[in-house]
Amino acid sequence: MLTNLSIKNYALIDQLNVSFTKGFTVITGETGAGKSILLGGLSLVLGKRADLSSLRDKTLKCVIEAEFNIEKYNLNSFFTKQDLDYESTTIIRREIQPSGKSRAFVNDTPVTLDILSKLGERLIDVHSQHQTLQLGDTNFQLKVVDALAGNSKILIKYSSALNEYQSLVKELEELIIFRDNASKEQDYNSFLLKELESAPLKEGILEELEEEYEQLNNVELIMEQLATGNQLLNEEQIGVIGALSQLKQVTTKLSGFSSKYNSLNERVQSVFIELDDIATELQDFIENTEANPKVLEEVNAKLQLLYDLQKKHSVLTIEELVAVREDLSKKVSTTENIEATIKEKEEALSKQKNVLEEIVISLRNRRQKIIPNLKKQLESSLSILGMPSASFKIEVVPSEKYKTSGKDDLIFLFSANKGGNYGELKKVASGGELSRIMLVIKAILAKYEDLPTIMFDEIDTGVSGEISGQMGVIMKNMSADMQVFSITHLPQVASKGNQHYKVHKTENTQGTTTNLYMLSKEERVVELAEMLGGKEHSDSAIAHAKELLSGV
Template sequence: MLKHLYIKNFTLIDQLDIDFHPGFSVISGETGAGKSIILGAIGLLLGNRADSKQIKKGEKKCIIEAHFSLTHYGLEKFFEENNIDLDAEDTIIRRELSDTGKSRAFINDTPVPLQLMKRLGEQLVDIHSQHQNLLLQREDFQLNVVDIIADNAKDLQTFREKYTLYRSAARQLEQMKADIAKGLENEEFMRFQFEEINSAHLTDGEQEELEAESRTLSHSEEIKTALYETDKALNDEETGAVKNVKAAAECLRRIEEVFPKVKGMAERLGSVHIELQDIGSDVGSDVEDVDFDPNRMDSINQRLDKIYSLQQKFRVSSVKELTEIMENLKAQLHSIDNSDEALKELEAETGRRLADCNKLAKTLTALRTKTARKIEEEMRNRLVPLGIPNVRFQVQLLPKPLSADGADKIQFLFSANKSTEMQPVVQVASGGEIARVMLSLKAMISGAVKLPTIIFDEIDTGVSGKTAQKMALIMKEMGDSNRQVISITHLPQIAALGTSHYKVEKEETPAGTRSQMRELSQEQRVSEIAQMLSGADISEAALQNARELLCNGKKQY
């Protein structure tokens, strides 16, 4: 529950430092005094969007900090999973906003992403404002109410997991059918392309070898001449380098004994002679081998033209890429040839997953139907004392196409009169009746969900007198069992039943308008409730009436 709230430099609030108590508390104050400002500050702790304009004029930073007691709410797992130290007696949530627009969030002094603060905030505080009554228009809200009271979270999670698998299989099936249809349309063309490449019998490295041979044949005369001249320079009987180097080596060997210095030179010339002999032999052989062959040249050019033509057609630049295209076409054609079998397998799998979903959806429907009857009975029991004696309330379940939350469409039907046909609650209920319906639903939900703090912002709109008192008793009931309920109210009947009473006031100072909130003493409560009864001029009768309301409130407890 909320134990303490600290606000500094937030809109009209200089500084607010106030304690809260367990059970049922009320907040009163004139319209425009700043109650919505305090709710806005708490909203920032729940992860709402911040605006630097919310900082009090002239200040650089605002701080909102709340202390919670979490000893009975089972939130240990949240702190453990997010590696945040937990002090269940005093958990601190803080939000800081600078005039530069930068916002920072902290849980127990640990900096956290705003989304994480929001996740925790949703488990700590529920603020019910008047606009939340519009939730009754939404089918998902009505379904969520039924599911919460049905306590079917595990069944719903199991269904959603199975539904995710079914939708995945269904999407794969749709894609496969589309691929098969597209493949069948292009099958003939794909087979033609495959055969065109396949019939060419391409091999890796073929293009490079053919291009090299083509260059050689194109320059055969030039090559042959160069080889002939090289052969002559090396192997000529009179002037050839092989003969002359051999002769030079022999000359040096003759003087080795008398001039040892030349021994190394002679050996080197001997090695050169052997190398030149080998080169001369290779060159002589190549002279015989190199010859222009027009038939071979035509054959090479035809083969290269075929390769170049395929590359141009398929917009690639290598035989390897052509081979990859052919293999891809082969795989697609294989898939087409075997599509019937694959399609049947996927259809069977999708059907099995759909059957699983339908089975689980029926379980959800059964639980919701049972819970719907329970809700109808309890809503009648709650709404009759709230001044709607002839109320009829029905939770209508209608079938709908399978979706992530099952196969049920939920609608709350309502009639305040015996003779009036039941219709969707938002279409026929007055503002006051909607407020009572929402309060009753919140009371039921609070019994199913361990939410530490619930704040009602003028839930009493459109009601008065004994009905208001009954609504206060419901909020008092909700405030029991380790839960805290805070009601912002203009009604003295509700204010009198609070265990604690706070007042929000606005004052004009030389520094500007300021809002503040204080907890009222017993005598201050009498004056405040008397003012709520009679207006600015408090009469003795109003004071006496206020004392009686407070006294009766204690008796009600």
């Protein structure tokens, strides 16, 4: 609930600080005293856009601060989602600089106007005659029906099921689009895949083929060099092996004369063994190396295929070609299996639709069951408010589409006169009738759900004194469960308040100033007397005022 309101440098308000309590609070004042200014200032902390013209002193900033007790508002998740510090006593501040720049804060954390507006909607419901247009909105009407039917939990279940259903619809649509597009590319993708699958794509294959190609392409030069090497090693007169064999004989003889020659002999023996092994391997190369044009052609073809594939798919490595092959494989496989996938998705969608329809039917049954009760409450309450012939025709009609609140349309028709024709509220009800209907609906809602603080802004305009008294009783009864404000010009409503504030305008050499203060019991008598009979405070007006207050 709203516990404190501070306004500085706004319109006709120089500085104002006022505290509020629970229950029913009434605000009165002469026409032009500034009741609308007070409401305008409050609307700024609820997210309304700022206007530089609202500054009283154009050289100073305007600061409006509202303090709320939000323990019963279940706003923890909202604060968490918006990354705000949750405090049971929350302070909202709005600042308007002389430059026109506006800033908003929640518990000293800067917030956007969008966040402020969303929070404001959960804190105060400001209701004036203009808001009666809401009565013609089907969503609002369904909200009333659902509140009476206690549908909050089933609506959460419906919302979850609807989200799942919509996700499946979207997935199915995407699969169908993919199928339609993929079928056009299927043949080409299959061709590309077969081409890559036929290629020898393995790690290191390119290097192996390039090496083999170099050997086959230069086989004559290789054979020439192998022959030369063999000749150098084995030539009878100057061959290295023959010379080394003679050297081995020399070191063997030397080792017989002294142990100091053993090491030298061992090294020569080792070199001879290694060189003899080299000669044998060289001979093997000679015997196994020959020109093979056919193999050279095959290797060249494989290399050219790999080079062409790299160019075709704009890649530089075999690994990248493998990745392309795997991607194409997935596309071809997905396309080949798309019909089965679509069928599975259609089956899942059908099952989810059945789940959704069960919830829809349950919602519809609960709504239809509660309508006679709603109709009875509306008509009996309006009878008390001077509309004894008021009658409603309310029907739940199945809709073709799933909506955020179910699959129902609501026919909500009204007739103010006995035997009169039924019509849409906004077309057949007068402004005064709409105000009374909205008041009754808000009062009914207050019994079934936790509403935020509500402020009625001259909702009793155009209503007679007797009926206004009944409106005041309804507002007072509402305040047993919530904080209720009423800006009123009728003494019958004002007398019902637990607290009575007066908006007062004063004029001096510095200008005109608006202020707000709470009236004592004696001051309330005077205020009500003035509202009844003017400034003269006749004895009858005083007596009438006291009589009105005695019923509080």
